[in-house]
Amino acid sequence: MSFDLENKRKQLVFRAGHRGFKEADLVLGGFAAQVLNGMSASELDQFEDLLSHADQDIYDWVMERSAPETREFDDLLSRIKAFVRAGGAVIRTS
Numbered sequence: 001m002s003f004d005l006e007n008k009r010k011q012l013v014f015r016a017g018h019r020g021f022k023e024a025d026l027v028l029g030g031f032a033a034q035v036l037n038g039m040s041a042s043e044l045d046q047f048e049d050l051l052s053h054a055d056q057d058i059y060d061w062v063m064e065r066s067a068p069e070t071r072e073f074d075d076l077l078s079r080i081k082a083f084v085r086a087g088g089a090v091i092r093t094s
Helices: 002-017 022-038 041-051 053-062 074-085
Strands: none
Touching: 002 022, 002 041, 022 041, 022 053, 022 074, 041 074, 053 074
């Protein structure tokens, strides 16, 4: 089981950092590299679900330009936003 979780973490870190949208790569990749090792299996599943959404949508949610239609990612997005505010990803808004 732990081997499977470790492989899933590695895959998610790679996917999060290689999205094809530079800003999303910085935010999601940086977050994944720093936080995924401490996530439970269910938290990893939720992060994987988040990654199934379009880069621009996720980025807009993190930058609070828009909000997801449901609240299923509220806690996870809060953690990602805190990561960005703490300087975990340098984002230029202008």
